Structures are given as structure tokens and as C-alpha cells.
Amino acid sequence: MLKFLIDKDTWQEIYSSIRKNKMRTGITIIGVMWGIFLLVVLLGAAKGVENNFNKIFGSFATNSVFVWAQSTSKPFKGFQEGKRLTLKVSDLENIKKEIEGLEFVVPRHQTQALAVNNFKSGNFGIFGDYPELDNVQKKDLVYGRFINDNDIKEKKKVCVIEEEIYKQLFDKGVYPIGTYIKINNINYNIVGMYKEGQIGGGGPQGNIHIPFTTFQQVYNRGDSVGWMMVTGKPEYDITQIEADVKLLLRNLHKVHPEDERAFGSFNLGERIAQVTRFLTGMQFLTWFVGIATLIAGVFAIGNILLITVKERTKEIGIRRALGAKPWEIKRQIILESVFLTSIAGALGIIFGGLVLMLIDATIGKGPDAALTNPTVDIPVVLIAALTLVVLGTLIGMIPAQTAVSIRPIEALREE
Amino acid sequence: MIKIEKLHKSYPIGKDSLHVLKGLDLHIKEGEFVSIMGSSGSGKSTLLNIVGLLDNHDEGNYYLNGQKIEKLDEKKAAILRNKFLGFVFQSFNLITYKTAIENVALPLYYQGMGRKERQKVAMQYLEKVGLKDRADHLPSELSGGEKQRVAVARALATNPKVVLADEPTGALDSATSASVMQLLKDINREGMTVFVITHEEDIAEQTDRIVRLKDGVIISDEKVNKKVNA
Ligand SMILES: Nc1ncnc2c1ncn2[C@@H]1O[C@H](COP(=O)(O)OP(=O)(O)OP(=O)(O)O)[C@@H](O)[C@H]1O
Ligand SMILES: [Mg+2]
Numbered sequence: 140m141l142k143f144l145i146d147k148d149t150w151q152e153i154y155s156s157i158r159k160n161k162m163r164t165g166i167t168i169i170g171v172m173w174g175i176f177l178l179v180v181l182l183g184a185a186k187g188v189e190n191n192f193n194k195i196f197g198s199f200a201t202n203s204v205f206v207w208a209q210s211t212s213k214p215f216k217g218f219q220e221g222k223r224l225t226l227k228v229s230d231l232e233n234i235k236k237e238i239e240g241l242e243f244v245v246p247r248h249q250t251q252a253l254a255v256n257n258f259k260s261g262n263f264g265i266f267g268d269y270p271e272l273d274n275v276q277k278k279d280l281v282y283g284r285f286i287n288d289n290d291i292k293e294k295k296k297v298c299v300i301e302e303e304i305y306k307q308l309f310d311k312g313v314y315p316i317g318t319y320i321k322i323n324n325i326n327y328n329i330v331g332m333y334k335e336g337q338i339g340g341g342g343p344q345g346n347i348h349i350p351f352t353t354f355q356q357v358y359n360r361g362d363s364v365g366w367m368m369v370t371g372k373p374e375y376d377i378t379q380i381e382a383d384v385k386l387l388l389r390n391l392h393k394v395h396p397e398d399e400r401a402f403g404s405f406n407l408g409e410r411i412a413q414v415t416r417f418l419t420g421m422q423f424l425t426w427f428v429g430i431a432t433l434i435a436g437v438f439a440i441g442n443i444l445l446i447t448v449k450e451r452t453k454e455i456g457i458r459r460a461l462g463a464k465p466w467e468i469k470r471q472i473i474l475e476s477v478f479l480t481s482i483a484g485a486l487g488i489i490f491g492g493l494v495l496m497l498i499d500a501t502i503g504k505g506p507d508a509a510l511t512n513p514t515v516d517i518p519v520v521l522i523a524a525l526t527l528v529v530l531g532t533l534i535g536m537i538p539a540q541t542a543v544s545i546r547p548i549e550a551l552r553e554e
Numbered sequence: 555m556i557k558i559e560k561l562h563k564s565y566p567i568g569k570d571s572l573h574v575l576k577g578l579d580l581h582i583k584e585g586e587f588v589s590i591m592g593s594s595g596s597g598k599s600t601l602l603n604i605v606g607l608l609d610n611h612d613e614g615n616y617y618l619n620g621q622k623i624e625k626l627d628e629k630k631a632a633i634l635r636n637k638f639l640g641f642v643f644q645s646f647n648l649i650t651y652k653t654a655i656e657n658v659a660l661p662l663y664y665q666g667m668g669r670k671e672r673q674k675v676a677m678q679y680l681e682k683v684g685l686k687d688r689a690d691h692l693p694s695e696l697s698g699g700e701k702q703r704v705a706v707a708r709a710l711a712t713n714p715k716v717v718l719a720d721e722p723t724g725a726l727d728s729a730t731s732a733s734v735m736q737l738l739k740d741i742n743r744e745g746m747t748v749f750v751i752t753h754e755e756d757i758a759e760q761t762d763r764i765v766r767l768k769d770g771v772i773i774s775d776e777k778v779n780k781k782v783n784a
Contacts, residue, residue, distance in 0.1 A: 147669065148663060148669055155651055155652065156651070158651070159650075159651040453647075454649055456647075457647045457648075457649060458649075458660070458664070459628075459632060459635075460606070460608060460635060460641050460647070461635070461636065461641075461660055461661040461664055461708070462632050462633065462635045462636020462637070462661055462664040462665065462712070463632060463664045464628070464629045464632040464633070464664070465628050465629060465632070466629070467664065543628065546608065546609050546610070547608045547609075547631075548603045548608040548609045551608065551643075551647065
């Protein structure tokens with residue numbers, strides 16, 4: 140068999156038969172190429188959407204919910220509806236004490252302010268944060284560190300900036316850590332910088348994080364809390380925690396127990412679950428379409444081989460009259476189809492890859508890219524290509540088998 | 555070389571079957587030049603195909619080169635065909651996308667002969683049929699007579715024991731027919747057994763022995779009176 144494969148004559152035969160059957164060759168190659176191409180592009184696009192999702196939500200603990208105070212919508216215990224509510228630091232203590240299944244409760248403050256560095260300035264989102272924020276929203280630090288306990292205790296004038304801020308306020312090549320920027324005319328020492336593109340809300344052009352206690356002092360927030368992020372232990376249902384927390388808050392703030400509007404919340408866990416379901420559905424669809432395409436491709440190849448073997452029945456008859464053994468006929472047909480489908484598969488992979496690169500270069504760049512890094516796993520593609528080759532060949536075997544199982548004289552009689 | 559006893563062959567036609575060969579006895583010795591004649595549908599091709607192992611018989615015995623042919627699987631049949639038999643067909647049956655020399659070399663390929671050797675042998679036989687200068691032509695670039703001579707060269711390439719020709723001159727005019735017949739006579743003179751089907755008396759006259767077939771039986775089998783053959 141090896142001798143057969145490395146034999147120049149074998150390839151000469153294949154070459155001449157491929158040249159002879161240009162139409163068949165073209166259709167087969169296009170059919171297989173299209174199947175693989177579609178699979179590569181679909182899988183790549185699905186991966187790109189998934190990556191994009193991970194880029195946006197990936198930094199958050201999935202089992203978390205944001206909670207903030209609004210106004211009452213029902214009168215209760217002598218209070219009119221429409222009373223403004225504010226979260227208190229003491230609320231957090233109570234939540235930690237009362238609610239089961241909590242992992243972290245992280246209070247935050249948020250505002251917008253002008254930040255200035257020498258002659259450059261910009262309006263950014265300013266956050267008052269605890270070190271624990273890092274537990275619920277992982278920061279990918281480029282330089283330095285995040286806010287620490289000491290910063291909180293001593294109400295230090297330090298800040299952690301998003302890379303975007305650095306780009307706007309600093310000249311290229313300047314090392315930002317240890318330098319100062321002015322926010323509302325107060326100097327803050329930059330202690331850390333993290334990668335941009337991570338959701339934080341707030342700032343239209345980037346976020347700056349300062350210690351929570353510093354924020355309270357500078358912006359006169361007393362013992363209030365802007366909003367909080369609550370994270371549940373993995374085994375607890377975040378939706379239940381969300382309801383429990385809000386009920387407790389209504390209780391603490393003397394709000395009607397059924398006043399759903401008094402406290403607002405955003406359930407990230409639920410949202411992520413939704414998106415995950417969407418992604419799973421999309422992946423399923425991709426595979427479904429991909430496999431359907433492959434099967435269609437296989438049948439196309441099989442069909443074409445069937446037609447061509449039929450066309451070549453007479454030739455096969457001649458070869459048999461000249462002493463070709465059945466296996467010699469069959470392996471030639473097999474090798475031909477393997478060769479054709481492999482080449483077509485390779486072309487499909489190459490073109491698919493090129494299209495993914497094109498997608499990446501056009502709509503895959505920047506913070507609001509539709510797709511991020513659309514890639515496909517090489518083994519997946521190779522297995523798909525291999526399946527195609529094997530199935531195509533097996534289907535091609537059917538006509539080959541018929542061609543050798545009829546008596547040679549019948550093959551010869553074929554016109 | 556070829557020995558046939560009480561050979562029967564039927565073709566199934568729907569539910570019925572058509573009895574084509576009805577108990578033939580024929581013995582062709584090595585080196586003979588035999589022609590079969592008979593009206594259309596008398597079973598000539600059927601007989602030749604059975605002799606050529608392209609088809610199988612239903613009843614009776616067939617010995618090729620002393621070997622009894624029965625329940626032959628296709629692989630063994632292919633080997634026997636390659637080794638003992640050479641075919642010349644009325645419609646040439648050259649492979650259209652191969653050149654003359656590639657066509658002649660093809661049976662040698664199936665014999666397992668190396669490429670260089672094959673080219674050499676094929677060229678020798680092309681030379682023998684006078685087509686050395688047409689070696690690299692495709693069949694479509696050859697005349698009918700040339701095609702048939704390529705086919706003869708191909709039949710001879712493996713140096714078989716028997717050359718079987720089913721109306722080799724059926725598609726040729728008389729001049730080219732003569733050159734093909736001359737070729738067959740030449741190879742017969744070199745010792746090859748040649749078995750041809752023909753419709754034409756004057757072609758049959760050029761062989762050593764004429765077997766006449768009618769409705770699936772042999773009605774006469776006689777030596778040709780050798781005039782002084784050129
Ligand atoms: N595959 C087949 N199936 C059914 N009938 C067949 C088949 N091949 C041949 N026959 C029939 O068998 C009979 C003999 O056919 P054969 O081809 O041997 O005739 P022939 O003597 O070669 O005729 P011709 O001179 O026209 O070539 C014919 O009646 C033909 O119709
Ligand atoms: Mg006939």
C-alpha cells in the first residue's frame with residue numbers, strides 16, 4: 140500500500156484522471172471547500188461573540204446582583220409615597236448578618252468629575268471603592284495595585300485608573316504610577332492601572348477608583364452608600380438572595396413590604412445566565428448548520444463520484460480487461476477522492492481563516508467590537524475535514540464497488 | 555490452449571432466459587489462428603467473452619492453458635487475463651485521455667512493471683505496429699486504423715498466450731483492415747494463438763481455421779485451404 144502511495148505512476152494516474160474530469164473536480168472541490176469554509180467561519184464567529192461576552196461580563200463574579208436605593212412607590216406607616224431613600228453603611232452590616240448564602244457585599248460610591256494632569260483633562264467616572272471590589276469584579280492590572288485596606292483606613296488620596304484614562308491624560312511612554320492627577324482640585328497619587336474595556340458603568344470616557352472612605356470624606360457622603368454589589372456563594376440562588384436583600388432593606392428603611400420600586404437592582408447572574416443560554420443556543424445552531432453543511436457536502440461528493448464512476452464505467456471495464464484487479468480499481472478511486480477532498484478541505488480552512496482574519500480586522504477591533512478574536516480550534520476543524528474526507532470516500536466507495544462487482548463485459552458494454 | 559466442452563450460456567431476459575450458447579465443443583491449440591463466423595446474434599461475442607474471462611458460462615467445462623475455469627473470483631480472473639490474454643475490440647476501447655504509449659503501457663502497469671521498463675516495452679510494440687512516431691498522440695488524434703493498431707500493440711504488450719479480437723476490422727475500411735490483419739498474421743506466425751470474430755469472408759479466409767456458428771451451435775469447423783499466403 141505504501142509503495143502504491145509513493146509510486147509516481149499512482150499520482151500520474153490521479154493527475155490525468157483529474158484533468159480529464161475537470162467539471163467533477165471543480166464541483167467536488169467547491170462543495171467540500173464551501174462546507175469546511177462555512178464551518179470555520181461559523182465556529183469562528185460564534186467564538187468571537189463568546190469572547191466578546193467574556194470581555195464584557197467576564198470580569199464580574201457571575202453570581203452577583205447590584206442593588207441601589209430609589210424612592211418609595213407606596214405610602215407606609217404615615218409616610219407619603221415618593222420618599223427618597225438612601226443606602227446606609229449600617230444596611231450592609233445588617234445584610235451580612237441576616238442574609239444566608241452571601242459571599243461578598245461591596246459598597247460603592249459613584250460620581251463624575253474633571254480630572255487634570257498638567258494641561259490635559261477629561262471628565263471621568265469616579266468610584267469610591269473597597270479592596271473587596273476586586274473579588275466581585277476582577278481587575279486586570281497593567282501596573283501597580285488596587286486599593287488596599289490601609290488606603291481605606293487612612294483615607295488616602297490615592298487612585299487606580301483605567302488604561303483609557305492614561306491614554307487621555309498622559310504622554311506616551313510616561314510611567315503613571317507614583318505621579319499625581321487632580322480630581323476636583325485634589326491631588327491623588329496613582330497607585331495602579333488596569334486594562335480598559337472592563338465594564339464599570341459610570342464614566343463615559345473611563346473610570347477612576349479612589350478609596351471608599353476618601354470618597355465619603357471628599358464628597359461629603361456621611362454614612363451613605365451609593366450602591367452595592369452583592370455576591371452569593373456558588374451553591375445559592377442569586378435571584379433568591381436578590382429578593383431577600385431587597386425585602387430586608389424595605390424592612391430596615393420602613394418601606395411597605397411589597398413596594399418593589401423602593402430599591403432597584405440589576406441581577407447580573409440572571410443576565411449572564413440568559414446570555415449563556417443564548418451562546419449555548421448559538422453554538423448548537425452553529426454545529427447544527429455546520430454538520431448539516433458537511434453532510435450536504437458529503438452527499439454532493441458522493442453524488443459526483445457516483446456520476447463520474449458511472450461515466451467511467453467503460454474505462455473501468457477496459458482496465459479490468461487489461462488485468463486490473465478489483466482492489467486496484469477501488470484504491471485508485473478512493474485515493475482520488477481522498478486527494479480531492481483533502482485539497483478542498485485545506486482550501487476551505489485557508490479561506491475560512493482568511494475571512495476570520497478579515498472579520499477580526501474590520502469589526503473585531505476597538506472597545507465596541509461586535510466580535511472579539513474570532514478563532515476556531517484547529518482539532519475541531521481537522522476532525523470536521525477528516526470526517527468529510529472519510530464520509531466522502533465511503534460514499535464514493537459505493538459506485539466504485541458497483542463498478543467492480545458487475546462483470547467486466549457489462550462495464551465494457553457501457554457507452 | 556483453449557478447450558471447451560459442452561458449453562452453455564443463457565442470458566436472463568425478464569423472467570425468461572435466452573439460451574445463447576447451446577453446448578459448444580471447441581479445441582484451439584497453441585499457435586492456431588482461428589476465426590469465428592456466423593450471423594448477427596448467433597453468439598460469437600458471447601463465446602469470445604467467456605473465453606476472455608470477461609463473462610462466465612453456465613454449464614460445461616472451459617480449460618485455459620490447461621487450467622479449469624470455474625468459480626473464478628474477479629481477482630484471479632484479472633490476473634489470468636493480464637497474464638494469458640490480450641484483447642482487441644471492434645470499438646478500440648482505448649482510454650481517451652491517455653496517449654498511445656500510455657495506453658500500450660497500461661496492462662504492464664497492472665502487471666507491476668516499473669515505469670522505465672514499461673515505456674521501453676510499450677515503445678517496442680508501438681514500433682512493431684508501425685506507430686512509433688505517434689507515441690505521444692491521444693486516441694482522438696489518431697485514425698481508426700491507427701487506433702486499432704495501438705489496441706493490437708496493447709494486446710501484445712504483456713506477451714499473452716492468446717489474442718482475442720472481436721471484429722477488429724469491423725470499423726475499418728478495407729485498406730486499414732488489411733494492415734490490421736497483416737499484423738495479426740505476423741504475430742500468429744511468431745507463435746501467438748489468435749482468435750478473431752469476423753463477419754467478412756475474406757478476413758476469415760486469411761486465418762487457418764474457420765468456425766461457423768449458428769443459433770448457438772457450431773455448424774462447421776474446418777481448416778482453410780492454404781493458398782499461397784503473402
Ligand atoms: N447481456 C445480455 N443480455 C441479454 N441478452 C444478451 C446479452 N448479450 C447478448 N445477448 C443476446 O445474446 C445473443 C448473442 O449475442 P452475441 O453478442 O454473442 O451475438 P454476436 O454473434 O456477437 O452478434 P453480432 O455479430 O451482431 O456481434 C443475441 O441475441 C443478444 O441479443
Ligand atoms: Mg458480436
